[in-house]
Amino acid sequence: MRLVQLTIPTGKRQTLLETLDEKGVDYVVTEETSDRDYTAVAYFPLPAAAVEPVLDSLQEQGVDEDAYTVVVDAETVISRRFEALREEYENGDVESERISRQELQAEAESLTPSFEVYVTMTVVSAIVATAGLLLDSAAVVVGSMVIAPLIGPALGASVGSVIDDEELFLSSLKYQLMGVVLAIAAAAIFAWTVRVTYVVPPGLDISSVDEIAERLAPDLLSLVIALGAGVAGIVSISTGISVALVGVMIAAALIPPAATVGIALAWGQPSAAIGSTVLVLVNVLSVNLAGLLTLWYAGYRPENLFELRPTQRRVRRRAVGLIVIVLLFGVFLGGITYSSYSAATFEENTREDVQDLLEQPEYDGYQLLELEVVMDENYPFVRPERVIATVGGPPGETDPDLADELDDRVNRHGDGSIDVEVRFVEVAQR
Incomplete structure (x- = not known):
């Protein structure tokens, strides 16, 4: 709800008040004694959705920007005519929920x-x-x-x-x-x-x-x-x-x-x-x-309605320009997203493959303790640069064939240029 305070220019009093009457708006008028080009000040409550159309109608009748208009919040308005205005302008759509152009x-x-x-x-x-x-x-x-x-x-x-x-x-x-x-x-x-x-x-x-x-x-x-x-x-x-x-x-x-x-x-x-x-x-x-x-x-x-068509064209040009640029940047971000997805997929597939390898009978007693994928620093399109596999095995045993097999398994999911470091840790079971 809003309370509007409007100065009425000389010679426009009757016309403006008739416009308010036609709109079904309750108003109070006080005389203006400041020796300026205004005869009175009108006060009237409006639903938020009615502020813009009512003020536009008044401006069409001769209220220009030189005549000051104040729009303030109103906590409560008790009036049958106000309720009728609310039912007329507040119909639940987007436009009825918004504030006036002037307030915006x-x-x-x-x-x-x-x-x-x-x-x-x-x-x-x-x-x-x-x-x-x-x-x-x-x-x-x-x-x-x-x-x-x-x-x-x-x-x-x-x-x-x-x-x-x-x-x-x-x-x-x-x-x-x-x-x-x-x-x-x-x-x-x-x-x-x-x-x-x-x-x-x-x-x-x-x-x-x-x-x-x-x-x-x-x-x-x-x-x-x-x-x-x-x-x-x-x-x-x-x-x-x-x-x-x-x-x-x-x-x-x-x-x-x-x-x-x-x-x-x-x-x-x-x-x-x-x-x-x-x-x-x-x-x-x-x-x-x-x-x-x-x-x-x-x-x-x-x-101004005469400015509507030029403004439409201007808004359309700006919107299309922004959409094109955002889409171009979106493609760039999409590339980064795909790069991150590829890196995550590589790590997941490599982990599963290494675990499958260590579950084979010839590597009985070995287990994967940790798998770390180190990315390069080629931001923003990072890719796996090195894989560190920490393998637990029987005390005193190191299988060189296992290291070669792990290197093969890791690079199977990469492009063949990923460095693989295998760390053997003795695991004693009691």
Whole structure:
């Protein structure tokens, strides 16, 4: 429910009040004594879904943007006419659940902080995310998402596109690009600092840190996260629901991958940053694409009907462009996913084959204690480089034929270039 406060221009009082009467809107009018070009102020309650069509009708009657209009939340409205309005405008579909175009625009603008605050919070969140990744602490990484101010620019570009507010679109686009660059730069500088000052152990292999490794070689599920964040963000902002938690989800798609890029650069491994860089870009684009399509589906359109067709063409071009780019990045992520799947399949098949070998009668007394598959560092498309098989056997016995057979079995599932290391451990049974 909303309470609208509207200034009535001189000469428009009767026309505007007749329009409210035709719409079945209850109103109260007070005289205006500020010696400006307004004769009165009208107050009237509306269901959230009725705000946009009623204000559009009033603007058609001569209320321009120079006449200020205030829309605030109303806790309770007791009125038979209001209930009739609610039944008319709230019919359970998507459009009846959303807030007005005017409120959406104001909400999108308010979610983006001032330049100084945005820069500060982005840098701080990137540094915290970098620390969390190096510590392999999921809790700290989540904390970095909470303070990231990325939801405003991420959603503002979509809002600006569908309501034909190019200033909002360009401003949000600039903030997004700046946010990504700032996050990567801050993460790289911080990671380089802790590395050269030995705050982290010397010789730390970043690929051995789980929180980092999963972002060095992202898969297609990352795309789902970004698309889901975009849809959830737009649904939250367009229905007037709190966007705080959704902001964390959007930050989850952007801040940790950006911090991972910075860490890889600080460790002098630019090739390792390829996967996480693609992840950052595809997440940014996916959030914008999901937001754009969701807003258009929800029924948001430009205020001026003459701008509808040009806006449709503009939205269509941007949506098609985003879809094409996201699909290209999706193919790249699909390649990484296939690479990871192949590596997992290799490990599973190799383990089964080695166990089958050791169950043969000639190797009675031997057992597989551990099988470790070591991947190469050719991120993001990693592949098995070495297999370490730890075999337990009778004391004082080492079968060289077994080592050769294990090498053959392992490379049967690879491409023939995988190094195999067999470690024999004496197992005494009592």
